[in-house]
Amino acid sequence: MGSSSSPNGEMKMADHSRWSELPNHITEMIVNRLGFPDIIRFRAVCRSWRSVYTEARRHRYHPMVLYEYNLQKGTFGFYSFEDKKVYWINVRDNYQGKHCVGSCESWLVLSSPYLRNYFLLNPFTGARVDCPYVNRPDVDVFTKVILLHSPIDPTTKQTNYYCTVVALNSFSTELNICRLGDLRWNVLKLDHEHFLGCLVCFKDKIYSLSTNGELWIISLSGPMLRATVQKVLVQINLTVGLDFQKECYLVESEENLLMVIRIKRKSTKKTVRFVIYKLVQNPGEYKWIREYNLPDDRALFLGRLCSRIVSTTEYGGLQGNSIYFTDDKLIHKARVSEYPETGIYNIRSGSIAPCLPFNLYPFDLPHIWITPSVRNRDAIDLAEFWTHWNGTMMVEQISIN
Template sequence: MADADWSDLPKELLNMISERIDIEIDMIRFRSVCSNWRRSSSVPNHHLNLTINFPLHKSLSNSTITSFCCLSKRSIFLIKPQPPQKQQQTLIRPWLVRITQNSSGKKKRFDPFLSHHSSSTSFYLPRAIDFHKLSVLHLGADFITNELAFHMLLPQKVISIGKHSLFLGILKNCTPQLVLFTCGNQPWKWIPEISTTSGDICVFKGRFYAADKFCRTVMIGPDSTVQMVAEHVVHGGDRKLLVESDGELLLVDIYESLDFGINVFRFHEKEKKWVKLMNLGDRVLFLGEGCSFSASASDLCVSKGNCIVFIDDSVSAYWMQGGNGVYHLDQGRVSPVSRYHEYFNLFSPPDWILES
């Protein structure tokens, strides 16, 4: 009996299958099978939302200027080869990479993580990377735009939840208030109950959370209702960043001064308060303005966790290099990430990628 030719499956069936894929790396693998599968899954309104139209405020737009800007989803992956069975104990350096795709999924761009990595940093990637042969861990995503950065109504940060895509955004240099919006031509819904000046937003357990500079934290519903879930923390720092780590919501309180310091808190849902953590264990936090995420030291193939890596210029410190630094909680100090090669090398293509 001849083997089935999977490339000849009907387009309608392939389309139905692709619409049920909820994980982006699975969609990338699905589309890489063959050209027929790729064409059949080019659905503009697929709920993975590779691009979205962000509505600009109508009072600052006119008939000659579009009232939307286009945001592209940029996903964060930790990738490494799947070792042969006999070499399971061999540590192979993984690659921490951001990948941007357009709405059809055809174009992929590999973006450098560290802010001092520029286009002059030259390396040659293979023409195609076969994700079927890789171990891939999806760590997070952000949304970016190619619009002029000085437009004060462009979003500083956007997060999303749900198949029907509800979005929460912070505007850039305009207002400390949040905006809630959906795909389509619907206007913003302002969230006036909390200010995000020096605060942050994130998704935790499929829900929107926002914290202000005093650590007051709210949960925002899809109908724009706001529920207070944690009161303020006394004697806080200058900047707050939220990050999900191993099933828990963490708040990183940052003191941006010459005496740079950090406190980390864990959200206690039942008691509705932030509880200070003294140790992150095996976890490594990666903090940035557009997206924060975490991974285990074992997944990263680094010697230990219990540290925080700053990946952009969202936080300023004298000892950082272009906004990039590593803070070890057990040492209580921050240093340029270039001093720690096991972290610094995560952001550059490893030999097994360049040689593939």
């Protein structure tokens, strides 16, 4: 083994030092080809690479399923379809939550276990943004929350006060609306019709469905978030039989709004198939038109808290013309331990395959689709990785300071 003063030793040291001297355009090319969490490892190599990581334009990462979590302890378990691995993230700060009521890109919407307040948490960075306090005893709990725009301004890396939070309370039939930084929520009463838990932002408007088939189209304007409501009764004839039940989802798909009907067998509470409709608007008329397939290069991630269409070309390793679905269990119903239902529904064949390559023990909280992001104001300063085998797959634990 040669000493460091030997010619070979000097050459090895010189070669090693050149990694930090690579031109920025080369390291930027490397950054934009890395998946999660390789991007975090890249950032930890040296100071110059960390600088490139901070300035480089990020591409989006593969959607993950948040399949197990303890909100009181700040531990989150993710399964990645990109590399077929499980990642555990420990958020060490005191970000305790009681329920997760929403998910948007890399952000979770959590309720506090003690007070009537909600906050946004990015578990990949530890960034937190608080929502106004809910100072109303008649509010039970939000059942679905969506975000209009990112909570963090991409230019200033500070809180984006133009980000609008819209919360649906299905039990009191109202929408609660605020912008980040507001002192209170604005309340929009939705008559006496109960809503299906569907809530989506499509072309800068909010869409929701009531149990009688009405499509609510809500426009927000002005600094006080003045709401203009349009109600449209869109008829649809879908008979599923007495042995089955329906769940409904609204999903934005590029220039279209989709309604996805999930049909479950009542006796087993298992999904048997999905039916997709596209909203078509003609002058003075709205119609739901049946869609029998998705494009072969598109996959739909479907869940009560978050649904989105992704490109299988941009995100490799996914099945096209398929629906990746999780359980749609409401957190407010009686907590009965059961095996959460996840799967991949092939739209063309109608077959259902396992979504996760391992069995889950009974778990009470809903599974959530989430997209990793590590480019926020509270970027990870240190990430420690422990890799070990857990049965048939690799598990990696990440601690966020």
